Amino acid sequence: MSLQNATGTITVSIDAKIGTIEFGHPASNSFPAQLLQELTKTIDDLGHNSEVTVLVLKSQGTAAFCAGASFDELLAVTNESEGESFFSGFAHLINAMRKCPKLIIGRVHGKAVGGGVGIAAACDYILASQEASIKLSELAIGIGPFVIEPAVSRKIGKTALAELTLTAQEWKPAAWAHEKGLYAKTFESIEKLDKALLELAHQIASYNPEALSAMKKVLWEGTDHWDDLLLERASISGKLVLSEATKTALAAFKK
Structure with a gap:
């Protein structure tokens, strides 16, 4: 099954009790609001599908895993209600992932930024490539990783979160993410990553x-x-995104 529109694509397949969800967007697999809503609903649906025992979450392509929030939609926010509504999309997705009765294995094949790091952190177990660097750039654009912070801190702790957040311009390599506990294992090639992922998913599906x-x-x-x-954190971000400093930073990043 594939859901596709101008805001991105979500593809679902079920095989041998493994439910695979693949999301994609032309802008480095970033998330506009509608795609967040569709992914949340997909996880809810598969979580209650009796034909599925374990979920695999992945993204399209061979470049970035996920670039986080859509810059276009962030720039289009005109009031606090719109801002809170947009960031609530990440809140609802992370909550859907944590409450999903099925274990979720994340496949992180490339770089993850901002909300992409949060989505990875909300997975129960992550296999990644050695190209899967991470960055929390929110402070550099005038906001902060408030919504995703609980999920990220749960995996790597507050000290590592501070290091990742305060060095907002700096990429942390996959080895760092592995050392801090975000990634369970890393692999030197996509082929080895996918082989290990398939073996793990089949093993868990047999339980x-x-x-x-x-x-x-x-x-x-x-x-x-x-x-x-x-949702309280979404309200904080929704207010900050309206600041002149944030609007200017977002416009500069987009260029």
């Missing part, structure tokens, strides 16, 4: 679905307050 669902709940214990927390 008792009830045990996997119970394990998912254990992994995310202590996050029930995220339903409210992430």
Whole structure:
């Protein structure tokens, strides 16, 4: 199944109890609001599909894994309500991923920025290529990684988060992300990454679905307050994106 429109593409396939979700957008697999909504719904639907035991989340192409939020939509925000609504899309997606009863394996084949790092962090287990550098550039454009922070901090801790956030212009290599706990394993080639991914997905799909669902709940214990927390964070970002400093920075980045 494939959902495609001007805002991007989501493709879903189910094989041997493995549900694979692939998202894509021409602008480095970035996320406009509609694509965020479609991905959230897709994860909800597959999470309750009895034919699926484990999910694999990946993106299209061979370049970036995900460039985060759509710059065009950020620049188009004209009031706090619109800003909060846009950033709430990432809040709803991360909450859908953590509450999904199926374990989610992330395949990060290339660079991840901003919200892309947050989406990776919301996966339960990540396999990545050695080209999968990460960056949180939000402070450089006048906002901050407020919505995704809980997911990222849960994986790498506050100290590493501070390092990643405050060096907003700096790419951290995949080895750094692996060392800090974001990536479970890294691979020197896409071929080796995909081989390991397939083996892992088949192994997990062979386990008792009830045990996997119970394990998912254990992994995310202590996050029930995220339903409210992430929306509160979306409100912070929604206000900051209206500042003159942010508008100027976004326009410069787009150029």
